[in-house]
Amino acid sequence: MNSDNRGVVLVISGPSGSGKGTVVELLRGLYPNAGVSVSATSRQPREGEQEGVNYYYKTREEFEKLIEEGEVLEYTQYNGNYYGTLKSEARRITGEGKDLILEIEVDGGSQIKRIMGEEAATVMLIAPSAEEQERRLRGRGTETEEVIQGRLQRARAEIKEAVNYDYIVVNETGKAQECAEEILAIIMAEHRNNHRMMKYIREYFGE
Amino acid sequence: MNSDNRGVVLVISGPSGSGKGTVVELLRGLYPNAGVSVSATSRQPREGEQEGVNYYYKTREEFEKLIEEGEVLEYTQYNGNYYGTLKSEARRITGEGKDLILEIEVDGGSQIKRIMGEEAATVMLIAPSAEEQERRLRGRGTETEEVIQGRLQRARAEIKEAVNYDYIVVNETGKAQECAEEILAIIMAEHRNNHRMMKYIREYFGE
Numbered sequence: 143m144n145s146d147n148r149g150v151v152l153v154i155s156g157p158s159g160s161g162k163g164t165v166v167e168l169l170r171g172l173y174p175n176a177g178v179s180v181s182a183t184s185r186q187p188r189e190g191e192q193e194g195v196n197y198y199y200k201t202r203e204e205f206e207k208l209i210e211e212g213e214v215l216e217y218t219q220y221n222g223n224y225y226g227t228l229k230s231e232a233r234r235i236t237g238e239g240k241d242l243i244l245e246i247e248v249d250g251g252s253q254i255k256r257i258m259g260e261e262a263a264t265v266m267l268i269a270p271s272a273e274e275q276e277r278r279l280r281g282r283g284t285e286t287e288e289v290i291q292g293r294l295q296r297a298r299a300e301i302k303e304a305v306n307y308d309y310i311v312v313n314e315t316g317k318a319q320e321c322a323e324e325i326l327a328i329i330m331a332e333h334r335n336n337h338r339m340m341k342y343i344r345e346y347f348g349e
Numbered sequence: 350m351n352s353d354n355r356g357v358v359l360v361i362s363g364p365s366g367s368g369k370g371t372v373v374e375l376l377r378g379l380y381p382n383a384g385v386s387v388s389a390t391s392r393q394p395r396e397g398e399q400e401g402v403n404y405y406y407k408t409r410e411e412f413e414k415l416i417e418e419g420e421v422l423e424y425t426q427y428n429g430n431y432y433g434t435l436k437s438e439a440r441r442i443t444g445e446g447k448d449l450i451l452e453i454e455v456d457g458g459s460q461i462k463r464i465m466g467e468e469a470a471t472v473m474l475i476a477p478s479a480e481e482q483e484r485r486l487r488g489r490g491t492e493t494e495e496v497i498q499g500r501l502q503r504a505r506a507e508i509k510e511a512v513n514y515d516y517i518v519v520n521e522t523g524k525a526q527e528c529a530e531e532i533l534a535i536i537m538a539e540h541r542n543n544h545r546m547m548k549y550i551r552e553y554f555g556e
Contacts, residue, residue, distance in 0.1 A: 265541075272553055301553060309538065310546035324537055331516065331538030334472075334531060339517035346479055346508060 147341065149177060149236035150332045151215075151258050154325065155248045156267030157300035158293050159278040161313040161321070165267060166245045168322035173329070177240030179231050182214070185223035198228060212257050216250040229257055236261060241329055248300040251307050263332045265325055266307035270314050272298070354548065356384060356443035357539045358422075358465050361532065362455045363474030364504035366485040368520040368528075372474060373452045375529035380536070384447030386438050389421070392430035405435060419464050423457040436464055443468060448536055455507040458514050470539045472532055473514035477521050479505070 154169075156162040170176065182198040184205040193199055200208065205224040208214050217226025227244060235242045246254070251264040269275035279293050304310050309328050313321045332338070361376075363369040377383065389405040391412040400406055407415065412431040415421050424433025434451060442449045453461070458471040476482035486500050511517050516535050520528045539545070 268550075268553070272555075298554075301550065304550050305543070305547070308543055309541040310543060310550065311541050312549070324541060327534035327537040328541060330531055330534040334516040334518050334535060336512070336515055336517060340512070342519070343475075343508065343511050343517065346475070347505075348479075 147239055148261060148338070149239055149241040150329055151232050151236060151242045151244060151254070151262040152325070152329050152332070153244045153246055153251060153254050153262055153264040154267060155246050155251055155264070155303075155307070156313070157248055157275070157297035159269050159275040159297055160267040161269070161278070161318055162245065162267050164318045165313060165321050165325070166243065168318055169243060169325050172322055172326055173241075173243070175240070177235035177238065177242045179227055179235055179242055179244070181225055182208070182228050182231070183223055183225045185221075185225075198231070200224075215244065215254050215257055216246045218247070232258065233261075248303045251303065255306070255308075260335075260337050263309065263328060264307045265309045265311055265328060266301075266304045267311050267313050267321070268301055268304065270312050274315060354446055355468060355545070356446055356448040357536055358439050358443060358449045358451060358461070358469040359532070359536050359539070360451045360453055360458060360461050360469055360471040361474060362453050362458050362471070362510075362514070363520075364455055364482070364507035365500050366476050366482040366504055367474040368476070368485070368525055369452065369474050371525045372520060372528050372532070373450065375525055376450060376532050379529055379533055380448075380450070382447070384442035384445065384449045386434055386442055386449055386451070388432055389415075389435050389438070390430055390432045392428075392432075405438070407431075422451065422461050422464055423453045425454070439465065440468075455510045458510065462513070462515075467542075467544050470516065470535060471514045472516045472518055472535060473508075473511045474518050474520050474528070475508055475511065477519050481522060 154162060154166055180194060180198060182200055182205065184200055184202045187199050191197065202224065208228065209217065213229045215227045215229055215232055217224055232242055251266065254262050255264055269278060275297055276294055279297065280290055311321055311324050361369060361373055387401060387405060389407055389412065391407050391409045394400070394404070394406050398404065409431065415435065416424065420436045422434045422436055422439055424431055439449055458473065461469050462471055476485060482504055483501055486504065487497055518528055518531050
């Protein structure tokens, strides 16, 4: 995937039961040359960890300031610490011409579009039907009915977020591989998008 | 390529020297299930030809009226007769869920977008550089310098039309196959576009 200079930030999300984890794993297998981003965190560095290798280390205050300034593409809190992806890190990778695959929570898609603009393409993964999604959520078989109902409600609400996503990919049962290939096709197509190729056309005319 | 109901009208164009003919042929080989449209013409039916099989037969007046009404996606004149693709024919094919590949002249791309809207995706094929395009045009070696200069000028003007195309694909020398695969990826990605998938999401909620 050449010809334009910057990489694509390919954002993948999907509600519980969409099979997102499996599809992203398969996609990374299909596309081993995708860039890998180093996360930022507000937790203390551990023995032997290096800045910019394991994490970018920030104080809580620094991290919160970065969030406010729209410099954090997505983040989560865990054990009282922030973990997230910095815009600067995404741009470093795309600036090298590499594509970056980011797996995020459903509510983060429009945020990333706002921050990254046309440099990002967002993909929502969904189960083929509400019935199938329910079957998948129940399939684990270890949770109480109350927990399952909660998940179903949340998944239903999350699917409505699809309206804010650039692409919607259906993860048919037993076809996670095809699904990963579709997302790879989306990355390819994004590279050929008019807005990305205009730079190339200008160079064509030596402008 | 399932899940949404309508097919994509994939329009391919490119200036002389872009290698459009070869790429379209390879693409049809990669994608034999694409729909095939029957053209309309203002020439008389010949012995044994059938309406809707060989052509849709129109009088000159009918054809011109259809053009005026925006019912003709693209057309050309040859030997005093019109030949073209009707919007109704394209919609018949996409309505069956089949994709339609249309190879057209460069100046027709924005016209088709106007008529078909988001149902069409337009791809401009270009040579990797102005120098390579010139080399390809000269490569035939049978034309006078004047003819070549005329073609170069025209190609240069045509490439500027790229701004009106959805996608721009570079046909690197010796890589027509990769180029056809990129266009196939674009068709796939178009199917997963938000605006096409919204119908699916509505069905998901039984709306």
